[in-house]
Amino acid sequence: MSRKIICLFDVDGTITKPRQPISPSIEKFLLETVRKEFDIAVVGGSDLNKIQEQLGTENLFEKYKYIFAENGLIAFKDGKALPSQSIQDMMGEDVLQDFINFVLRYISELNLPFKRGTFVEFRTGMMNISPTGRNCSKKEREQFYEYDSEHHVREKFIQALKKEFPDLALTYSIGGQISFDVFPIGWDKTYCLRHIQGYDEIHFFGDKTAEGGNDHEIYESDLTIGHRVTCPKDTVNQLNVLIALVKENREKELSVPLQCV
Template sequence: MAVTAEGARRKERVLCLFDVDGTLTPARQKIDPEVAAFLQKLRSRVQIGVVGGSDYSKIAEQLGEGDEVIEKFDYVFAENGTVQYKHGRLLSKQTIQNHLGEELLQDLINFCLHYMALLRLPKKRGTFIEFRNGMLNISPIGRSCTLEERIEFSELDKKEKIREKFVEALKTEFAGKGLRFSRGGMISFDVFPEGWDKRYCLDSLDQDSFDTIHFFGNETSPDTVQRCREIFFPETAHEA
């Protein structure tokens, strides 16, 4: 099918930006092949990108294999956009240690380790603090837990608000230090400098002067594909 001038312009001026967990995939799981195939079809009409809190290796593990992810998406924003890829190449990288300084960073890490040492949970595993370029990811149970243990902790967290209480303690201890906290997924929360949430990538996108940016996130799965069909493929939106 020939690409019209209007269609070509829309591809250049419209971006669909997707969260990863809960939008393109279940939390920390691989993308469904049908969803992956649809995204490439969508890419024929608009530019597509992903923004996730995880580091690039975890995003790549969920959405493809190795470096193919930066080839399948026009934009890849890892770690809330503090690590940015555009059209297959690394665009920029920011680090939390340079922004916060070593003293504040160590105070933060030490507080978290002490707090978790006093927690009594049904299970604890390993990797309680994951150090990323743009954030610290804190997990009271430990990120090396199994899927079954992850679900068990998530259910307990809903009842006892383990992460919520942890975050409140951090907000009190580090008030006025320019830190923000975000609970997401099932077992952890992120700590990052003010302004380094998923909106961080918008500064980069502003330079590319898109007419429209559609953002899909916060538990839109399993409706993500259907919503995209309704917007960009209305002629097939009601097909099974």
């Protein structure tokens, strides 16, 4: 019997360039080649609107078996919404405001090459914190990413938060170019796996798989077979290898003669 397989993709850096729309060639490959062999799904840390901006709104829920926004806190299967939870219910309003107030004070004291708007983006299952502000341009995103690679602004910010709030059961996860996510422990991308049922193998593809990256936990999970990728082109290459291996195994299964007992 052939094994039932689903391929689960991170969005930014895996099937799209950071915060950019999916290219027609990548989408065509996923829908016309990969989907013939496996079910496909996506999981992103961003909210649903941002995922729709990148993957398109037309027939989106028909293209992917599952769509997971905010690490799976917002989840859809075959276009139908699945149960969700909220970070404010978990943390409580008083603690949440103390946390946000500290974040804004910390950012106000940072000296960066530039600052724009939307430093804290409040989502259903997490907060997204950007020291430079999410309203920066594509060029500014790249500039900040280079600056952060040298000065480790986000890493230092996270260490300050851990020191200030040692008793909060929160995970801090760096993803993309300008921000990091904050969410309750266990609400990383492995959260989405509770919704995926009926498969022999879940193959996860992501680019931020190192410790501290927002693909790390799901990449390392015992429930997935992890694939570390560097860009959408690398994702395509690794998918071609996977498809070839699966076809080879199926051919071997078919070539085994039936034995009568």
